[in-house]
Amino acid sequence: xxxxxxxxxxxxxxxxxxxxxxxxxxxxxxxxxxxxxxxxxxxxxxxxxxxxxxxxxxxxxxxxxxxxxxxxxxxxxxxxxxxxxxxxxxxxxxxxxxxxxxxxxxxxxxxxxxxxxxxxxxxxxxxxxxxxxxxxxxxxxxxxxxxxxxxxxxxxxxxxxxxxxxxxxxxxxxxxxxxxxxxxxxxxxxxxxxxxxxxxxxxxxxxxxxxxxxxxxxxxxxxxxxxxxxxxxxxxxxxxxxxxxxxxxxxxxxxxxxxxxxxxxxxxxxxxxxxxxxxxxxxxxxxxxxxxxxxxxxxxxxxxxxxxxxxxxxxxxxxxxxxxxxxxxxxxxxxxxxxxxxxxxxxxxxxxxxxxxxxxxxxxxxx
Amino acid sequence: xxxxxxxxxxxxxxxxxxxxxxxxxxxxxxxxxxxxxxxxxxxxxxxxxxxxxxxxxxxxxxxxxxxxxxxxxxxxxxxxxxxxxxxxxxxxxxxxxxxxxxxxxxxxxxxxxxxxxxxxxxxxxxxxxxxxxxxxxxxxxxxxxxxxxxxxxxxxxxxxxxxxxxxxxxxxxxxxxxxxxxxxxxxxxxxxxxxxxxxxxxxxxxxxxxxxxxxxxxxxxxxxxxxxxxxxxxxxxxxxxxxxxxxxxxxxxxxxxxxxxxxxxxxxxxxxxxxxxxxxxxxxxxxxxxxxxxxxxxxxxxxxxxxxxxxxxxxxxxxxxxxxxxxxxxxxxxxxxxxxxxxxxxxxxxxxxxxxxxxxxxxxxxxxxxxxxxxxxxxxxxxxxxxxxxxxxxxxxxxxxxxxxxxxxxxxxxxxxxxxxxxxxxxxxxxxxxxxxxxxxxxxxxxxxxxxxxxxxxxxxxxxxxxxxxxxxxxxxxxxxxxxxxxxxxxxxxxxxxxxxxxxxxxxxxxxxxxxxxxxxxxxxxxxxxxxxxxxxxxxxxxxxxxxxxxxxxxxxxxxxxxxxxxxxxxxxxxxx
Numbered sequence: 001x002x003x004x005x006x007x008x009x010x011x012x013x014x015x016x017x018x019x020x021x022x023x024x025x026x027x028x029x030x031x032x033x034x035x036x037x038x039x040x041x042x043x044x045x046x047x048x049x050x051x052x053x054x055x056x057x058x059x060x061x062x063x064x065x066x067x068x069x070x071x072x073x074x075x076x077x078x079x080x081x082x083x084x085x086x087x088x089x090x091x092x093x094x095x096x097x098x099x100x101x102x103x104x105x106x107x108x109x110x111x112x113x114x115x116x117x118x119x120x121x122x123x124x125x126x127x128x129x130x131x132x133x134x135x136x137x138x139x140x141x142x143x144x145x146x147x148x149x150x151x152x153x154x155x156x157x158x159x160x161x162x163x164x165x166x167x168x169x170x171x172x173x174x175x176x177x178x179x180x181x182x183x184x185x186x187x188x189x190x191x192x193x194x195x196x197x198x199x200x201x202x203x204x205x206x207x208x209x210x211x212x213x214x215x216x217x218x219x220x221x222x223x224x225x226x227x228x229x230x231x232x233x234x235x236x237x238x239x240x241x242x243x244x245x246x247x248x249x250x251x252x253x254x255x256x257x258x259x260x261x262x263x264x265x266x267x268x269x270x271x272x273x274x275x276x277x278x279x280x281x282x283x284x285x286x287x288x289x290x291x292x293x294x295x296x297x298x299x300x301x302x303x304x305x306x307x308x309x310x311x312x313x314x315x316x317x318x319x320x321x322x323x324x325x326x327x328x329x330x331x332x333x334x335x336x337x338x339x340x341x342x343x344x345x346x347x348x349x350x351x352x353x354x355x356x357x358x359x360x361x362x363x364x365x366x367x
Numbered sequence: 368x369x370x371x372x373x374x375x376x377x378x379x380x381x382x383x384x385x386x387x388x389x390x391x392x393x394x395x396x397x398x399x400x401x402x403x404x405x406x407x408x409x410x411x412x413x414x415x416x417x418x419x420x421x422x423x424x425x426x427x428x429x430x431x432x433x434x435x436x437x438x439x440x441x442x443x444x445x446x447x448x449x450x451x452x453x454x455x456x457x458x459x460x461x462x463x464x465x466x467x468x469x470x471x472x473x474x475x476x477x478x479x480x481x482x483x484x485x486x487x488x489x490x491x492x493x494x495x496x497x498x499x500x501x502x503x504x505x506x507x508x509x510x511x512x513x514x515x516x517x518x519x520x521x522x523x524x525x526x527x528x529x530x531x532x533x534x535x536x537x538x539x540x541x542x543x544x545x546x547x548x549x550x551x552x553x554x555x556x557x558x559x560x561x562x563x564x565x566x567x568x569x570x571x572x573x574x575x576x577x578x579x580x581x582x583x584x585x586x587x588x589x590x591x592x593x594x595x596x597x598x599x600x601x602x603x604x605x606x607x608x609x610x611x612x613x614x615x616x617x618x619x620x621x622x623x624x625x626x627x628x629x630x631x632x633x634x635x636x637x638x639x640x641x642x643x644x645x646x647x648x649x650x651x652x653x654x655x656x657x658x659x660x661x662x663x664x665x666x667x668x669x670x671x672x673x674x675x676x677x678x679x680x681x682x683x684x685x686x687x688x689x690x691x692x693x694x695x696x697x698x699x700x701x702x703x704x705x706x707x708x709x710x711x712x713x714x715x716x717x718x719x720x721x722x723x724x725x726x727x728x729x730x731x732x733x734x735x736x737x738x739x740x741x742x743x744x745x746x747x748x749x750x751x752x753x754x755x756x757x758x759x760x761x762x763x764x765x766x767x768x769x770x771x772x773x774x775x776x777x778x779x780x781x782x783x784x785x786x787x788x789x790x791x792x793x794x795x796x797x798x799x800x801x802x803x804x805x806x807x808x809x810x811x812x813x814x815x816x817x818x819x820x821x822x823x824x825x826x827x828x829x830x831x832x833x834x835x836x837x838x839x840x841x842x843x844x845x846x847x848x849x850x851x852x853x854x855x856x857x858x859x860x861x862x863x864x865x866x867x868x869x870x871x872x873x874x875x876x877x878x879x880x881x882x883x884x885x886x887x888x889x890x891x892x893x894x895x896x897x898x899x900x901x902x903x904x905x906x907x908x909x910x911x912x913x914x915x916x917x918x919x920x921x922x923x924x925x926x927x928x929x930x931x932x933x934x935x936x937x938x939x940x941x942x943x944x
Contacts, residue, residue, distance in 0.1 A: 112860065279867075
């Protein structure tokens with residue numbers, strides 16, 4: 001497969017930051033309350049099970065990458081499934097990511113509208129957000145990776161600050177009963193919730209930019225473990241602050257958490273400060289996914305310049321994002337698809353490709 | 368003699384309408400570019416390419432490319448060539464002195480009045496040449512060599528067989544000597560012109576450290592550098608830019624430190640400039656910088672020889688232009704722009720504190736008004752009740768929305784600043800202070816703006832002045848208005864979106880091949896002088912992003928005395944005995 005898109009190079013640090021930002025951004029959305037809703041008080045370790053499940057899938061992905069050194073997933077699909085089916089498989093990913101971006105965008109917009117700008121038209125929030133994301137995408141993968149690395153410290157700092165400032169509200173008794181809705185339920189839900197960590201696959205699509213399978217593996221595993229640990233801590237403290245009954249209700253669990261900050265009569269209601277962290281991580285996440293989708297599309301059709309397609313893709317994402325009638329539809333249908341069942345597609349095709357390559361002894365590429 | 372009108376005729380003349388004769392007004396006639404009479408032609412090396420447009424692919428218009436190829440052996444032709452080249456007799460500055468050596472051989476000297484040391488010309492060139500007697504020399508082409516080697520009493524003399532070089536030399540203040548029958552000129556270093564003395568830097572003032580700055584003289588500037596950096600590998604390469612003003616610039620670097628690709632790239636960019644006049648480092652900088660459309664500068668400008676020496680010792684290059692008291696340092700990163708020359712002369716904790724203050728000033732200068740608008744317009748819940756009450760009280764009589772108040776004050780502040788810069792010396796400073804005081808006070812009393820806003824604008828202004836790089840401070844002034852607009856429309860959300868877009872734009876920038884956000888992104892080997900400045904003795908390596916030939920700046924243990932025992936020493940707990 002001839003690939004003409006020049007994506008530049010970046011290191012493991014940037015790779016790790018892409019993975020972490022991509023995964024943890026959803027904690028700012030409805031993810032924390034959805035976790036509590038589906039696993040109760042077991043949510044905080046349930047997410048670790050999801051993370052470990054993803055780790056196994058990711059190691060299988062690395063195994064596939066190892067068989068085709070110097071190639072990324074798009075090229076590997078063509079090598080294993082053949083020209084037509086390989087390209088179709090890649091296009092399926094591209095289409096799913098468009099859907100993923102659109103739903104993330106919609107969820108973000110609805111939460112912003114609910115909490116911060118109740119009178120601002122959704123279109124203004126959506127379009128302004130997409131303009132900045134499109135700008136980052138037009139600047140290229142290298143730039144997105146660098147921006148994510150620069151802001152990673154601020155994002156992690158924001159988490160730490162938020163959790164530290166609400167420490168007076170933590171009650172360890174609120175994480176009881178420890179088994180939540182039962183161990184079986186926790187394991188089942190957390191297995192499906194592994195989809196929530198599928199952003200790690202971005203590094204597999206950028207294997208060439210990361211300069212080798214070893215770097216992909218390093219960035220992916222490090223990013224996954226840090227994200228899993230952070231998600232677990234955040235969920236644990238969220239549970240300790242609200243308990244599982246109250247914790248199921250907020251649209252954005254962490255924003256609700258930021259609202260209860262009361263350090264003194266002077267320092268209270270500081271939740272707008274966290275808008276900065278929230279918006280930054282959301283823009284970067286959407287840009288990463290946007291770029292992955294665009295990059296796959298360009299590679300499938302041997303397009304050397306991704307820029308002319310940015311407007312079309314952003315328009316497509318905008319159109320898909322306004323399809324759901326309301327936030328309830330987004331959360332009850334689309335987010336369940338994205339964060340619970342998408343692993344069937346995300347890892348299913350990779351596992352099939354791995355099996356095909358093992359059975360038919362297909363391997364290739366240059367280290 | 369004019370006949371005098373009688374009284375009646377004069378009276379009627381006064382009554383009658385008389386059309387006044389109108390004087391013709393001047394206009395600039397159009398020049399037919401193809402007629403060939405527009406400016407100097409290609410035969411005129413001093414004039415460059417004239418107004419003629421050159422076709423594509425014709426390459427750089429260079430004086431060297433035009434003009435005669437070889438020096439004629441006939442003195443009359445050479446006189447004609449020099450006269451034509453310098454537009455004699457209209458051009459009064461060019462002096463051509465004709466004389467005869469030993470009453471046999473005709474010769475002439477040419478130089479520009481005001482650029483040469485006339486005494487030196489008379490004593491060291493003219494007098495020895497005129498003292499020659501007929502038996503002392505042989506006529507012919509070799510005569511010029513004889514004069515250069517045995518007669519002229521000046522250390523710097525160069526033989527030139529290219530007429531264009533002779534023209535260049537004369538323009539640069541050299542004296543060209545031609546002797547009939549020879550095919551070369553002798554170019555003597557006789558330059559001397561008025562120049563400013565070395566003075567205290569005007570823009571980069573510091574408390575500790577050297578107090579001398581660059582001047583407008585290129586040679587003096589290079590000498591100032593050489594005085595600080597005494598190394599045989601300190602190279603200064605001279606290049607000419609501007610095909611009409613033919614100004615020199617020097618690329619200064621340390622040959623065994625800098626990555627050769629950087630020097631090659633600088634020279635490639637400067638040599639490729641096809642512009643008629645390059646006046647000053649500001650113009651040159653714009654012509655060679657990577658990000659021509661960016662607000663943020665990708666080159667560092669300094670007027671301090673000590674800072675320039677520090678930079679070239681790190682593996683960077685300095686570009687110094689004739690007529691400019693600034694050096695351009697390339698390549699640089701964003702963090703370099705936040706450094707001040709004083710940092711190197713202070714103990715590291717003080718330098719770190721100052722750098723944090725500068726970062727804060729950058730933050731205030733860019734974001735403070737925007738944050739104020741966002742908080743008071745969109746996120747009022749953030750403001751503690753007591754503070755909110757005092758802000759509302761102060762604002763209750765002000766009829767304008769906050770964003771308009773801010774814009775009003777910002778524009779006034781910019782006006783005061785610009786007016787202060789234009790006014791001479793102390794008047795400018797007074798105008799700035801009085802203007803700000805009176806305007807602020809009057810605006811508050813007239814209920815045009817609230818007092819809190821004056822504090823915000825003042826803090827923003829102070830922040831802007833604290834940014835150590837002049838170009839960066841300018842960029843921040845413009846960015847501030849973008850942030851104000853974003854916050855007025857979308858509050859914190861808008862500010863954050865602009866901030867991410869700006870970070871993306873900066874992350875995509877490069878300065879002569881070096882990513883502008885390194886060492887933060889991309890991550891490279893830990894630098895001990897990026898944003899945080901570590902102790903001098905910890906700064907063992909040169910910046911990784913520069914890929915220097917010699918990466919190590921110091922020995923692993925640079926303070927060897929810490930590992931050695933002093934002649935008269937003691938260990939803790941030991942007796943003095």
